[in-house]
Amino acid sequence: MTQVLEQKQFTDRLLPWILAVGGAVGLIAAFVLTVEKIALLRDPGYVPSCSINPVLSCGSVMKTPQAEAFGVPNPLLGIAGFAVVTAAGVSILAGSRFARWFWLGLQAGCVFGVVFVHWLIFQSLYRIEALCPYCMAVWVVTIPIFWYVTLHNLRQGSGPWRRAGEILTRYHTVVLIGWYAVIGLAVLQAFWSYWITLL
Numbered sequence: 001m002t003q004v005l006e007q008k009q010f011t012d013r014l015l016p017w018i019l020a021v022g023g024a025v026g027l028i029a030a031f032v033l034t035v036e037k038i039a040l041l042r043d044p045g046y047v048p049s050c051s052i053n054p055v056l057s058c059g060s061v062m063k064t065p066q067a068e069a070f071g072v073p074n075p076l077l078g079i080a081g082f083a084v085v086t087a088a089g090v091s092i093l094a095g096s097r098f099a100r101w102f103w104l105g106l107q108a109g110c111v112f113g114v115v116f117v118h119w120l121i122f123q124s125l126y127r128i129e130a131l132c133p134y135c136m137a138v139w140v141v142t143i144p145i146f147w148y149v150t151l152h153n154l155r156q157g158s159g160p161w162r163r164a165g166e167i168l169t170r171y172h173t174v175v176l177i178g179w180y181a182v183i184g185l186a187v188l189q190a191f192w193s194y195w196i197t198l199l
Contacts, residue, residue, distance in 0.1 A: 019089025022141035030078030
């Protein structure tokens with residue numbers, strides 16, 4: 001019981017930092033992608049700063065329909081979403097406490113974000129066949145933001161939800177590391193023929 005309490009206290013202290021720092025990283029990445037997208041719209045021959053090689057190529061990703069999945073450039077969604085996340089994290093660090101409805105709204109946004117990010121991961125690996133470094137930064141921060149908001153909300157629930165939250169909190173780092181490992185292996189597999197040329 002003591003170990004569960006310690007893990008809960010640790011993740012509670014960790015959550016505002018993940019929201020603030022992760023949100024800021026995502027916000028910066030979305031902002032840079034927006035600037036690059038505008039430059040590409042002005043000049044179709046423009047080579048984005050994150051187009052490094054045939055695999056790490058933002059330009060290849062930006063020119064696809066997937067880059068505007070909802071009719072507007074995806075980074076604009078990121079700017080809006082990550083601004084909220086960053087503000088929430090900073091507010092909690094400053095001592096603010098939010099009502100249950102706020103956490104449920106944040107949970108809904110995080111679910112949308114993590115599902116959308118995984119759809120983009122699939123599209124990047126198996127349809128576009130190129131990786132955008134700034135997009136990958138968004139992948140990296142969206143997952144823990146979703147994960148720790150979910151753990152927080154489960155623990156605030158009752159009955160089986162609360163118990164599930166307590167159990168998952170014990171293994172919070174294991175789940176996160178495993179999650180990243182699966183994505184890392186997918187990236188290795190999808191571009192294996194290119195990676196081996198670098199050896």
